Amino acid sequence: MADVEAPIEPQARHVVYCGVCTLPPEYCEFGGTAKKCEEWLESNQPDLWTKLYSAEAVTANLSTLSVSAQERAAKDAAKKEAKAAQSEARDIERKAASKIYIKRVERNKRKHVTVIMGLEVFGMENKKIAKDLGKKFATGSSMTRAPSGAEEITVQGDVSEDVKEWLLDVHGDKVPEANIEFIEDKKKKKADAAAAGV
Known part of the structure:
Protein backbone atom coordinates (compact mmCIF):
# COMPACT_ATOMS: atom_id res chain seq x y z
CA MET A 1 0.00 0.00 0.00
CA ALA A 2 1.05 3.52 -0.72
CA ASP A 3 1.58 5.90 2.12
CA VAL A 4 -1.14 8.54 2.28
CA GLU A 5 0.06 12.00 3.19
CA ALA A 6 -1.93 13.99 5.69
CA PRO A 7 -3.59 17.02 4.16
CA ILE A 8 -1.77 20.29 4.77
CA GLU A 9 -3.81 22.68 6.85
CA PRO A 10 -3.75 26.29 5.68
CA GLN A 11 -2.11 28.68 8.07
CA ALA A 12 -3.85 31.89 9.06
CA ARG A 13 -2.10 35.07 8.06
CA HIS A 14 -1.89 38.17 10.17
CA VAL A 15 -2.51 41.18 7.95
CA VAL A 16 -1.77 44.68 9.18
CA TYR A 17 -4.15 47.42 8.03
CA CYS A 18 -3.28 51.11 8.03
CA GLY A 19 -4.99 53.16 10.74
CA VAL A 20 -5.39 56.12 8.36
CA CYS A 21 -6.59 54.77 4.99
CA THR A 22 -7.50 51.18 6.13
CA LEU A 23 -5.52 49.61 3.28
CA PRO A 24 -2.61 47.23 3.85
CA PRO A 25 0.54 49.38 4.22
CA GLU A 26 1.92 48.08 0.92
CA TYR A 27 -0.99 49.86 -0.85
CA CYS A 28 -1.13 53.12 1.15
CA GLU A 29 0.41 55.01 -1.76
CA PHE A 30 -2.81 54.45 -3.71
CA GLY A 31 -5.04 55.83 -0.95
CA GLY A 32 -4.16 59.51 -1.34
CA THR A 33 -2.91 60.01 2.23
CA ALA A 34 0.57 58.55 1.81
CA LYS A 35 2.35 60.97 4.17
CA LYS A 36 -0.13 60.45 7.01
CA CYS A 37 -0.06 56.69 6.42
CA GLU A 38 3.73 56.66 6.57
CA GLU A 39 3.71 58.61 9.86
CA TRP A 40 1.12 56.21 11.34
CA LEU A 41 3.12 53.18 10.20
CA GLU A 42 6.36 54.57 11.66
CA SER A 43 4.77 55.08 15.08
CA ASN A 44 2.67 51.87 15.19
CA GLN A 45 4.58 49.29 13.12
CA PRO A 46 8.29 50.31 13.06
CA ASP A 47 9.48 46.97 11.61
CA LEU A 48 7.11 47.19 8.67
CA TRP A 49 7.98 50.87 8.20
CA THR A 50 11.66 49.95 7.95
CA LYS A 51 10.83 47.30 5.36
CA LEU A 52 8.76 49.69 3.22
CA TYR A 53 10.06 53.25 3.78
CA SER A 54 13.64 53.07 5.05
CA ALA A 55 16.30 54.74 2.90
CA GLU A 56 17.61 51.36 1.70
CA ALA A 57 14.14 50.12 0.71
CA VAL A 58 13.28 53.34 -1.14
CA THR A 59 16.57 53.41 -3.08
CA ALA A 60 16.20 49.72 -3.95
CA ASN A 61 12.70 50.32 -5.30
CA LEU A 62 13.64 53.51 -7.16
CA SER A 63 16.70 51.93 -8.78
CA THR A 64 14.41 49.64 -10.77
CA LEU A 65 12.48 52.60 -12.25
CA SER A 66 13.60 54.77 -15.10
CA VAL A 67 14.11 58.49 -14.51
CA SER A 68 10.89 59.42 -16.33
CA ALA A 69 8.92 56.82 -14.35
CA GLN A 70 10.33 58.22 -11.10
CA GLU A 71 9.23 61.73 -12.08
CA ARG A 72 5.73 60.50 -13.02
CA ALA A 73 5.44 58.59 -9.76
CA ALA A 74 6.44 61.68 -7.75
CA LYS A 75 3.95 63.88 -9.67
CA ASP A 76 1.14 61.34 -9.23
CA ALA A 77 1.80 61.06 -5.50
CA ALA A 78 1.79 64.86 -5.15
CA LYS A 79 -1.50 65.12 -7.07
CA LYS A 80 -3.15 62.44 -4.93
CA GLU A 81 -2.03 64.10 -1.71
CA ALA A 82 -3.28 67.50 -2.91
CA LYS A 83 -6.66 66.00 -3.84
CA ALA A 84 -6.96 64.26 -0.48
CA ALA A 85 -6.05 67.44 1.39
CA GLN A 86 -8.56 69.42 -0.68
CA SER A 87 -11.39 66.98 -0.04
CA GLU A 88 -10.54 66.89 3.67
CA ALA A 89 -10.63 70.70 3.81
CA ARG A 90 -14.01 70.68 1.98
CA ASP A 91 -15.40 68.17 4.48
CA ILE A 92 -14.24 70.26 7.42
CA GLU A 93 -15.71 73.41 5.85
CA ARG A 94 -19.00 71.65 5.11
CA LYS A 95 -19.24 70.33 8.68
CA ALA A 96 -18.51 73.79 10.10
CA ALA A 97 -21.29 75.34 7.98
Whole structure:
Protein backbone atom coordinates (compact mmCIF):
# COMPACT_ATOMS: atom_id res chain seq x y z
CA MET A 1 0.00 0.00 0.00
CA ALA A 2 1.05 3.52 -0.72
CA ASP A 3 1.58 5.90 2.12
CA VAL A 4 -1.14 8.54 2.28
CA GLU A 5 0.06 12.00 3.19
CA ALA A 6 -1.93 13.99 5.69
CA PRO A 7 -3.59 17.02 4.16
CA ILE A 8 -1.77 20.29 4.77
CA GLU A 9 -3.81 22.68 6.85
CA PRO A 10 -3.75 26.29 5.68
CA GLN A 11 -2.11 28.68 8.07
CA ALA A 12 -3.85 31.89 9.06
CA ARG A 13 -2.10 35.07 8.06
CA HIS A 14 -1.89 38.17 10.17
CA VAL A 15 -2.51 41.18 7.95
CA VAL A 16 -1.77 44.68 9.18
CA TYR A 17 -4.15 47.42 8.03
CA CYS A 18 -3.28 51.11 8.03
CA GLY A 19 -4.99 53.16 10.74
CA VAL A 20 -5.39 56.12 8.36
CA CYS A 21 -6.59 54.77 4.99
CA THR A 22 -7.50 51.18 6.13
CA LEU A 23 -5.52 49.61 3.28
CA PRO A 24 -2.61 47.23 3.85
CA PRO A 25 0.54 49.38 4.22
CA GLU A 26 1.92 48.08 0.92
CA TYR A 27 -0.99 49.86 -0.85
CA CYS A 28 -1.13 53.12 1.15
CA GLU A 29 0.41 55.01 -1.76
CA PHE A 30 -2.81 54.45 -3.71
CA GLY A 31 -5.04 55.83 -0.95
CA GLY A 32 -4.16 59.51 -1.34
CA THR A 33 -2.91 60.01 2.23
CA ALA A 34 0.57 58.55 1.81
CA LYS A 35 2.35 60.97 4.17
CA LYS A 36 -0.13 60.45 7.01
CA CYS A 37 -0.06 56.69 6.42
CA GLU A 38 3.73 56.66 6.57
CA GLU A 39 3.71 58.61 9.86
CA TRP A 40 1.12 56.21 11.34
CA LEU A 41 3.12 53.18 10.20
CA GLU A 42 6.36 54.57 11.66
CA SER A 43 4.77 55.08 15.08
CA ASN A 44 2.67 51.87 15.19
CA GLN A 45 4.58 49.29 13.12
CA PRO A 46 8.29 50.31 13.06
CA ASP A 47 9.48 46.97 11.61
CA LEU A 48 7.11 47.19 8.67
CA TRP A 49 7.98 50.87 8.20
CA THR A 50 11.66 49.95 7.95
CA LYS A 51 10.83 47.30 5.36
CA LEU A 52 8.76 49.69 3.22
CA TYR A 53 10.06 53.25 3.78
CA SER A 54 13.64 53.07 5.05
CA ALA A 55 16.30 54.74 2.90
CA GLU A 56 17.61 51.36 1.70
CA ALA A 57 14.14 50.12 0.71
CA VAL A 58 13.28 53.34 -1.14
CA THR A 59 16.57 53.41 -3.08
CA ALA A 60 16.20 49.72 -3.95
CA ASN A 61 12.70 50.32 -5.30
CA LEU A 62 13.64 53.51 -7.16
CA SER A 63 16.70 51.93 -8.78
CA THR A 64 14.41 49.64 -10.77
CA LEU A 65 12.48 52.60 -12.25
CA SER A 66 13.60 54.77 -15.10
CA VAL A 67 14.11 58.49 -14.51
CA SER A 68 10.89 59.42 -16.33
CA ALA A 69 8.92 56.82 -14.35
CA GLN A 70 10.33 58.22 -11.10
CA GLU A 71 9.23 61.73 -12.08
CA ARG A 72 5.73 60.50 -13.02
CA ALA A 73 5.44 58.59 -9.76
CA ALA A 74 6.44 61.68 -7.75
CA LYS A 75 3.95 63.88 -9.67
CA ASP A 76 1.14 61.34 -9.23
CA ALA A 77 1.80 61.06 -5.50
CA ALA A 78 1.79 64.86 -5.15
CA LYS A 79 -1.50 65.12 -7.07
CA LYS A 80 -3.15 62.44 -4.93
CA GLU A 81 -2.03 64.10 -1.71
CA ALA A 82 -3.28 67.50 -2.91
CA LYS A 83 -6.66 66.00 -3.84
CA ALA A 84 -6.96 64.26 -0.48
CA ALA A 85 -6.05 67.44 1.39
CA GLN A 86 -8.56 69.42 -0.68
CA SER A 87 -11.39 66.98 -0.04
CA GLU A 88 -10.54 66.89 3.67
CA ALA A 89 -10.63 70.70 3.81
CA ARG A 90 -14.01 70.68 1.98
CA ASP A 91 -15.40 68.17 4.48
CA ILE A 92 -14.24 70.26 7.42
CA GLU A 93 -15.71 73.41 5.85
CA ARG A 94 -19.00 71.65 5.11
CA LYS A 95 -19.24 70.33 8.68
CA ALA A 96 -18.51 73.79 10.10
CA ALA A 97 -21.29 75.34 7.98
CA SER A 98 -23.81 72.55 8.57
CA LYS A 99 -26.40 72.67 11.31
CA ILE A 100 -28.30 70.02 13.21
CA TYR A 101 -31.88 71.16 13.56
CA ILE A 102 -33.95 69.96 16.51
CA LYS A 103 -37.55 70.87 15.88
CA ARG A 104 -40.40 70.60 18.40
CA VAL A 105 -43.62 69.97 16.48
CA GLU A 106 -47.02 70.31 18.15
CA ARG A 107 -49.34 67.52 17.03
CA ASN A 108 -52.60 68.18 18.84
CA LYS A 109 -53.14 70.31 21.91
CA ARG A 110 -50.48 69.14 24.37
CA LYS A 111 -48.84 66.37 22.35
CA HIS A 112 -45.49 66.95 20.67
CA VAL A 113 -42.89 65.16 18.59
CA THR A 114 -39.24 66.06 18.26
CA VAL A 115 -37.70 66.01 14.78
CA ILE A 116 -33.90 65.92 14.33
CA MET A 117 -32.36 66.75 10.93
CA GLY A 118 -28.81 67.09 9.61
CA LEU A 119 -26.97 64.31 11.46
CA GLU A 120 -25.73 62.53 8.33
CA VAL A 121 -23.38 65.44 7.49
CA PHE A 122 -21.45 64.64 10.67
CA GLY A 123 -21.02 60.98 9.71
CA MET A 124 -23.72 59.49 11.90
CA GLU A 125 -26.14 56.75 10.89
CA ASN A 126 -29.70 58.00 11.33
CA LYS A 127 -31.19 54.52 11.79
CA LYS A 128 -28.77 53.70 14.60
CA ILE A 129 -29.29 57.10 16.26
CA ALA A 130 -33.10 56.66 16.02
CA LYS A 131 -32.83 53.27 17.71
CA ASP A 132 -30.54 54.67 20.43
CA LEU A 133 -32.90 57.60 21.08
CA GLY A 134 -35.89 55.25 21.33
CA LYS A 135 -34.05 53.22 23.96
CA LYS A 136 -32.74 56.27 25.81
CA PHE A 137 -36.12 57.99 26.16
CA ALA A 138 -38.26 54.80 26.20
CA THR A 139 -40.44 56.11 23.40
CA GLY A 140 -41.16 55.60 19.72
CA SER A 141 -38.41 56.81 17.42
CA SER A 142 -37.96 56.33 13.69
CA MET A 143 -35.93 57.51 10.73
CA THR A 144 -37.94 58.85 7.78
CA ARG A 145 -37.32 60.80 4.60
CA ALA A 146 -38.58 64.36 4.47
CA PRO A 147 -40.32 65.60 1.30
CA SER A 148 -37.06 67.36 0.40
CA GLY A 149 -35.30 63.98 0.36
CA ALA A 150 -33.25 64.53 3.51
CA GLU A 151 -33.32 61.97 6.30
CA GLU A 152 -34.84 62.98 9.62
CA ILE A 153 -35.43 61.30 12.96
CA THR A 154 -38.81 61.61 14.65
CA VAL A 155 -38.99 60.99 18.40
CA GLN A 156 -42.35 60.96 20.16
CA GLY A 157 -42.63 63.46 22.97
CA ASP A 158 -41.07 66.82 23.76
CA VAL A 159 -37.47 65.76 24.35
CA SER A 160 -35.69 68.49 22.38
CA GLU A 161 -33.49 69.73 25.26
CA ASP A 162 -32.70 66.17 26.31
CA VAL A 163 -31.76 65.23 22.73
CA LYS A 164 -29.27 68.10 22.61
CA GLU A 165 -27.68 67.03 25.90
CA TRP A 166 -27.56 63.39 24.74
CA LEU A 167 -25.96 64.34 21.40
CA LEU A 168 -23.27 66.37 23.16
CA ASP A 169 -22.61 63.62 25.73
CA VAL A 170 -22.51 60.68 23.34
CA HIS A 171 -21.37 62.28 20.06
CA GLY A 172 -19.68 65.45 21.33
CA ASP A 173 -16.49 64.59 19.45
CA LYS A 174 -18.37 64.74 16.11
CA VAL A 175 -20.88 67.52 16.80
CA PRO A 176 -19.91 70.98 18.05
CA GLU A 177 -22.52 72.61 20.30
CA ALA A 178 -22.59 75.72 18.10
CA ASN A 179 -23.94 73.63 15.21
CA ILE A 180 -27.12 72.59 17.05
CA GLU A 181 -30.14 74.82 16.48
CA PHE A 182 -33.67 74.66 17.93
CA ILE A 183 -36.82 75.35 15.90
CA GLU A 184 -40.31 75.72 17.41
CA ASP A 185 -43.05 74.60 15.02
CA LYS A 186 -46.61 75.15 16.24
CA LYS A 187 -49.78 74.21 14.43
CA LYS A 188 -51.92 77.23 13.72
CA LYS A 189 -55.14 77.27 15.64
CA LYS A 190 -58.42 77.76 13.86
CA ALA A 191 -58.85 81.21 15.42
CA ASP A 192 -55.43 82.29 14.10
CA ALA A 193 -56.29 80.99 10.66
CA ALA A 194 -59.65 82.79 10.66
CA ALA A 195 -58.04 86.07 11.78
CA ALA A 196 -55.43 85.81 9.05
CA GLY A 197 -58.11 85.26 6.40
CA VAL A 198 -60.21 88.33 7.39
